[in-house]
Amino acid sequence: MITEIQVIQNSGVPIYHYNSIDDVGYTNESLLQASFIAAINQFALELKKGTVQRIELENQYYLLQKEELFTVIFLVPPKNESEYLNELKKVSNYLNEKIKNDNIINLDIYSNKSIEQLLNDFDEYLRENNLIKSEKKFENKFNKNQFLDLMYKSVGYVPGECNIGKTERMKRLIIGLIMLLISIVAYGVILLQGLSSSYIFLLILPNIGVFVGFYQYKAKFCIYNGFNEIYVME
């Protein structure tokens, strides 16, 4: 019996997952698995100019079939490997042909609507061929958040809480300290030179700079990044 069937983009983004134990659907484990396998595949391709076809565990095998746009992965017991390999090739061919017939040029599940139909047909095909036994229909709607969550976690970004790393935090602390120094020196000059009190209002900008710098350091959050929709975790 096939324990798991997974289809991933060659970049590592999973697009289909079935697990006979936990039923259909994505888990963080399956997302990590997809990234791990894509990394090994890419590594083998870059360094050895070949693809990984089998990963052997103590009592299970990952069998892999890499195509131009995707890789199909079976997790199977260490018996009847040749039968599973044949099934894997059939499944992979089916998906490949379907992609060609539907004129699909990329498998971006977030921008390409036709992928949803493709995955439903693929799910149907697996059921017709008794490769999956779950009665629950495959849904790929919810995996986007899980995937994003994992992607963000892997670099340390937490939406609304942390969008800068250690180096970037230190930069803001230094800016805050420089602004504090400017403010103290300028205030001293105003006092010692007996300048008009209105000059103190010129200190508003460095004073704001002091607190904006310190607050960004303390909160691990950059205002500029927040408004410009980016994170820099360096």
Add this chain to the structure above:
Amino acid sequence: MNNLEFLKIDTDTKIIDDESRKKDQKKALQILSMGIFSGLLLTAAQYYLYLKIV
């Protein structure tokens, strides 16, 4: 070009979902207003001190 370039983790990235964007904007606005308020308060304190001293 180093052929291991693909292993580099992308730590500088555009946020691609609306929910995270909104959370970030809210937080950015919160820190900015706190910074402005505290800056103004410090200036007022400096002004008060100036009047006391001079």
